[in-house]
Amino acid sequence: MSKAPETDPAQDTPDVRSPRHHAVGLPAVTNSLRHIGAQTGLKRGLPLLRDVNQAGGFDCPGCAWPEPAHRHPAEFCENGAKALAEEATRRRVDPAFLSAHPLTDLADKSGYWLGQQGRLTTPAYLPEGATHYQPVTWDDAYALIAAELDALDHPDQAAFYTSGRTSNEAAFLYQLLARKLGTNNLPDCSNMCHESSGAALAETIGIGKGSVTLDDLHQADLIIVAGQNPGTNHPRMLTALEKAKRAGARIATVNPLPEAGMQRFKNPQTARGLAGRGTDLTDLFLQIKVGGDLALFSILNRLVLRAAETDPAAIDRHFIDAHTHGFDAFAAHHGARDESGDAAALADAVERTGLAAEEIEALLDMVLTANRIVVCWAMGLTQHRHAVPTIREVVAFLLLRGNIGKPGAGVCPVRGHSNVQGDRTMGIWERMPDRFLDALGTEFDFAPPRDHGFDTVGTIRAMRDGEVKVFFAMGGNFVAATPDTAATEAAMRRCRLTVHVSTKLNRSHVVTGARALILPALGRTDIDAPGGREQFVTVEDSMGIVHASRGSVPALSADMRSEVAIVAGLARAVFGPDDPVPWEEFAADYDLIRDRIERVVPGFDDYNARARVPGGFALPHAPRDGRVFPTATGKANFTVNPVTSPEAGPGRLLLQTLRSHDQFNTTIYGLDDRYRGIHDGRRVVLVNPEDAAELGLADGAYCDLVSEWADRDRRAPHFRIVHYPTARGCAAAYFPETNVLVPLDSVAETSNTPTSKSIVVRFEPDSSGASPS
Ligand SMILES: Nc1nc2c(c(=O)[nH]1)N[C@H]1C(S)=C(S)[C@@H](COP(=O)(O)OP(=O)(O)OC[C@H]3O[C@@H](n4cnc5c(=O)[nH]c(N)nc54)[C@H](O)[C@@H]3O)O[C@H]1N2
Ligand SMILES: Nc1nc2c(c(=O)[nH]1)N[C@H]1C(S)=C(S)[C@@H](COP(=O)(O)OP(=O)(O)OC[C@H]3O[C@@H](n4cnc5c(=O)[nH]c(N)nc54)[C@H](O)[C@@H]3O)O[C@H]1N2
Ligand code: SF4
Ligand SMILES: [Mo]
Numbered sequence: 001m002s003k004a005p006e007t008d009p010a011q012d013t014p015d016v017r018s019p020r021h022h023a024v025g026l027p028a029v030t031n032s033l034r035h036i037g038a039q040t041g042l043k044r045g046l047p048l049l050r051d052v053n054q055a056g057g058f059d060c061p062g063c064a065w066p067e068p069a070h071r072h073p074a075e076f077c078e079n080g081a082k083a084l085a086e087e088a089t090r091r092r093v094d095p096a097f098l099s100a101h102p103l104t105d106l107a108d109k110s111g112y113w114l115g116q117q118g119r120l121t122t123p124a125y126l127p128e129g130a131t132h133y134q135p136v137t138w139d140d141a142y143a144l145i146a147a148e149l150d151a152l153d154h155p156d157q158a159a160f161y162t163s164g165r166t167s168n169e170a171a172f173l174y175q176l177l178a179r180k181l182g183t184n185n186l187p188d189c190s191n192m193c194h195e196s197s198g199a200a201l202a203e204t205i206g207i208g209k210g211s212v213t214l215d216d217l218h219q220a221d222l223i224i225v226a227g228q229n230p231g232t233n234h235p236r237m238l239t240a241l242e243k244a245k246r247a248g249a250r251i252a253t254v255n256p257l258p259e260a261g262m263q264r265f266k267n268p269q270t271a272r273g274l275a276g277r278g279t280d281l282t283d284l285f286l287q288i289k290v291g292g293d294l295a296l297f298s299i300l301n302r303l304v305l306r307a308a309e310t311d312p313a314a315i316d317r318h319f320i321d322a323h324t325h326g327f328d329a330f331a332a333h334h335g336a337r338d339e340s341g342d343a344a345a346l347a348d349a350v351e352r353t354g355l356a357a358e359e360i361e362a363l364l365d366m367v368l369t370a371n372r373i374v375v376c377w378a379m380g381l382t383q384h385r386h387a388v389p390t391i392r393e394v395v396a397f398l399l400l401r402g403n404i405g406k407p408g409a410g411v412c413p414v415r416g417h418s419n420v421q422g423d424r425t426m427g428i429w430e431r432m433p434d435r436f437l438d439a440l441g442t443e444f445d446f447a448p449p450r451d452h453g454f455d456t457v458g459t460i461r462a463m464r465d466g467e468v469k470v471f472f473a474m475g476g477n478f479v480a481a482t483p484d485t486a487a488t489e490a491a492m493r494r495c496r497l498t499v500h501v502s503t504k505l506n507r508s509h510v511v512t513g514a515r516a517l518i519l520p521a522l523g524r525t526d527i528d529a530p531g532g533r534e535q536f537v538t539v540e541d542s543m544g545i546v547h548a549s550r551g552s553v554p555a556l557s558a559d560m561r562s563e564v565a566i567v568a569g570l571a572r573a574v575f576g577p578d579d580p581v582p583w584e585e586f587a588a589d590y591d592l593i594r595d596r597i598e599r600v601v602p603g604f605d606d607y608n609a610r611a612r613v614p615g616g617f618a619l620p621h622a623p624r625d626g627r628v629f630p631t632a633t634g635k636a637n638f639t640v641n642p643v644t645s646p647e648a649g650p651g652r653l654l655l656q657t658l659r660s661h662d663q664f665n666t667t668i669y670g671l672d673d674r675y676r677g678i679h680d681g682r683r684v685v686l687v688n689p690e691d692a693a694e695l696g697l698a699d700g701a702y703c704d705l706v707s708e709w710a711d712r713d714r715r716a717p718h719f720r721i722v723h724y725p726t727a728r729g730c731a732a733a734y735f736p737e738t739n740v741l742v743p744l745d746s747v748a749e750t751s752n753t754p755t756s757k758s759i760v761v762r763f764e765p766d767s768s769g770a771s772p773s
Contacts, residue, residue, distance in 0.1 A: 014671075014681025016700075016722050019258070022278055023231035023238065023675055024078070025266030029274075032081030035669065039085035044553045048084045048525055051552040052076045055614030059539045059549035061087055061165055061524040062664065064415035065234045066541040068214055069615060072269050077235030082662075082669045086504070088525040091118025092556055093505050098124055098133045107510045111480055111736065112668035114505045120520035121557035128514045138561065141517050142573035148470050148497040148515075149574055155182035155449075159459045159468045162188040162428045163476025164417025165524070167537030167549070169593045170563035171419075171426040172600075173586060174474055177571045179427075179437075180446055180581070184453030185468070186430050189476055189665075190420055191456035192483075195751040196382040197413035198424070200391035204399075204637045205623045206630035209421060211410035212374055213543050213618070218243050219408035222370035224363075226254035226293055226394075227380020227757075231261010231675060232661045234414055237376075238265040242279045250370070252284040252363055254293065255380065256656065256727035257686075260675035284362055290654040290730040291646040291758045292353035293381055294390040296360070297397050298643045299349035302334040302342070303364050304400050309337055314368055316402030323627050323636055324399055330638035352645040354727050372408030373398065378416070379658070383757040387748040389641035396638050404636065405627035415542040416665075418524070422540030425601060425619070430455050439600045444581060456482060457752050460744060463491035471513065472499045474563060475521070477506040477666040483742035483754040484714070501566055506666060507736075520560045527551040528562045535562070535590045538611050540619065546604075547616025564590060646758040648729060653691060655705065656757040657735040657742070666736050673734075678722070686724035686732040695763060699723040702766040705733065707741035707759050714741050718768035731761065 036045040051057030053067050053075040060076055062083035067075060076084075097117065103126065106114065125136035125144070136144075149158055160178040162171065178186055190198070198208030205211070217223065217240045230237040241251060242265050253262045262282050267273030288296060307314035320327050335341050350357055367373065375394050381387060395404075395411060403409035415421050427436055430453035437448040454462050460482060462468040471478070471492065482488045492498060495513030502509070503523045509516070522528050528535050528551055536550040561569070568587035572579070586593045591608050598607040603619040610617040622628040629636040648654045659665070660673035660682060672679045676686070685705060687697055697703065698721065705716045716738055726732055735756065746755045 015679040017677040019677045020260040020675045022264035023261035028078040032078045035082045035085040039089035047552045058524045063234050064542040065236050066543045087523045092121045093117050094121050095135045102131045122559045124518045126516040142570050146573040158470040159185040161473040164420025168422045169590050171423040173567040175427040179448040187456040187459045188428050193416050195753045196387035199751045200388045204395040210412045211624040212412045220249050220372050220374045222373045224252045224375045226377045228378035229259045250283045253282040254286045256730045287727050289354035289727045295349045295352035297393040315400050319402030325633040325635040326638035333640040373403045376412040378414045386644050388750040392639040393641045405623050419539040443600050460488050460491050469496040471495045474501050477508045479511045480507040480666040480736040484744040485740040522562045526555045544619040548611050648760050652760050652762050653731040655731045655759040655761045657738040682734050683719050684722045685719040686722050689723040697721045704764045704767050705761045707761050709743040716740050
């Protein structure tokens, strides 16, 4: 019997040391250079490091953190360098590789191994029943897809997934292709990521994006970082936090884990950071129980309201009266003055958060003395059943003291992929509003479909049920990133055709429909010069700044195409020679695409001119720019969010699935998680020593993780137990190895985001038979 990919021997025996208490410093610099050296060599590596995140250069393909206006010559982090090395590698997956590796071999390899084989350099086709992918011409590939789409009973039997690296230009054409075909089935990675933020923000402030700029962060009095690990996932955010700190800000960190990056930052751009002690970032660390944030912000709001009874300045009454709706119901929900009620609410919050009452009061003191507050968050808040109410309560917290639409204050959901926010702006969403569809239809003279399409979880269910038969992915690694791995892989296998536009080999290429295609795309780092004329693309960062990105290094093969060219070529094959959309012209000159975007999407006036301004331009944001709230009520909405939190039950822990320092989502760069002291392996589960003692889990022992859900149990074998200072009652392990534990039907209310941060698990003896003796 073949070995399952999860039991890759390289991942079997992790070595565990003490966690670190500071981040970055010299090791980050040497690690960056090591990755670049190993993958790209100096000839490709040096131009990359020179150009990344510089005006005139290319946007880092890593996370969505923005660039400062005044750039340092080295404006990147260790994980940006790893992302560059991974993408710009000289290693290649070519026809020889594909003919040497039958699919059964590839299906047996770990995601790490697959990614390490190099860039995809040639279009590849897996005919029905074939044992190997084989080279195919671009025209044949397009014709195959067009024929399968044409054979569907209805366009809604196709789904078009997007991952967040796709440029604005490619994303705009891609959604046009799907909608002209007749479907809104445009699931994206955002459905698993910040969808909860988008849902909560759209309802409360009228726009699903963050309201702060880098300057706001620098000017804040108090920054609360909740459910986010910037030291690993947005490393240059530490520079912004350091700057804020030096200007007098205080920082409160809310996290079940004491993440090194939020403790002390050694800025590699300064001598102080490289050789000295660095900067202490966190003033108050609240080690919250997984899922306790709604309880925390709820009690905080109650206490702020209570403070306002004796000191009216505790809330911004003028802002509340002028700009908000629903305050009375909100205040009533948090109760009138009543000492026993307040005590009971506080006791309940202590129970649900695992925090001491004094810690909550310490945060309250910081809040009441701060005029400008920013709350930053990421997946620790969005991937829970009650994620949307949690974020609504965060918004209410900011509204109470007028902390939206003034300098130094606001909401800061920190986005993941480098253009995930831009993709949404371009229409990658299964539920785009009518005003967008109207403008798109007018511009391209067709009637876009109006029924909402499938999101990510909806797409998996539809594939499972035979309703979606053609799955097309613009980037990403759908089967590895989505929940319920076994169910999702089975669903994918039911498709008639699966197509992936990709840069690197991954698990989704080897778990296929009856037929499959891999289409090799150029990435951010690659020079894109169709017909010899160099083109640039644009992206939008987490703070709504749109700017240009131009590749730096020659593509590894002439057979790779830009995402724009791929969409345009496919669209021509699908819609035929008479289709009036000038697909070929778009593919030759991206300015022509930007002209169309300007006419369809608000905020892009003078797009081509402003995209050429170094540093780009800011999209309008009504709440930030003028305290205008385009909600249903025309005001910012207070909401009523009954307190709830997940319960594990006796003998169980709440498992959160998170990222190591050596990965970008499903892309594994290496097997270390340096800051947490984990080396040479990924199958670890972090457990509080006191919980471990109660549950009889010895440090270093191996176990199975078993998740419990209404339909059945799910098992992930062979995890090394690591005693670790996480909050009581909680555990942590890396995704994607643990996605097998996340039930497809365990999703957030409203946003339908998988609850990847609160999975009830029990521990059983290791069933893999692979435990080292
Ligand atoms: N190097 C690197 N960079 C990345 C990525 C990557 O994989 N690698 N991924 C990118 C993407 S797509 C995204 S979305 C972002 C993700 O960025 P993050 O959200 O920082 O990513 P996670 O590793 O999922 O970390 C979640 C953090 O929330 C904490 N947490 C978990 N549950 C709770 C909770 O209930 N409450 C609170 N308060 N905290 C909790 C965890 O302990 C952890 O510190 O990063 C982006 N950047
Ligand atoms: N359990 C659990 N599951 C999670 C999460 C979690 O915290 N826990 N996080 C969720 C989150 S926040 C997200 S965003 C999703 C991520 O889900 P995805 O976006 O689907 O996954 P990625 O791993 O980012 O995709 C990596 C692949 O994208 C391709 N790629 C990279 N760059 C490019 C490019 O420029 N163009 C093209 N065409 N392809 C490219 C490569 O082939 C690579 O293998 O995962 C989610 N899944
Ligand atoms: S912070 Fe994010 S965008 Fe910036 S260099 Fe690092 S990975 Fe790239
Ligand atoms: Mo994400």
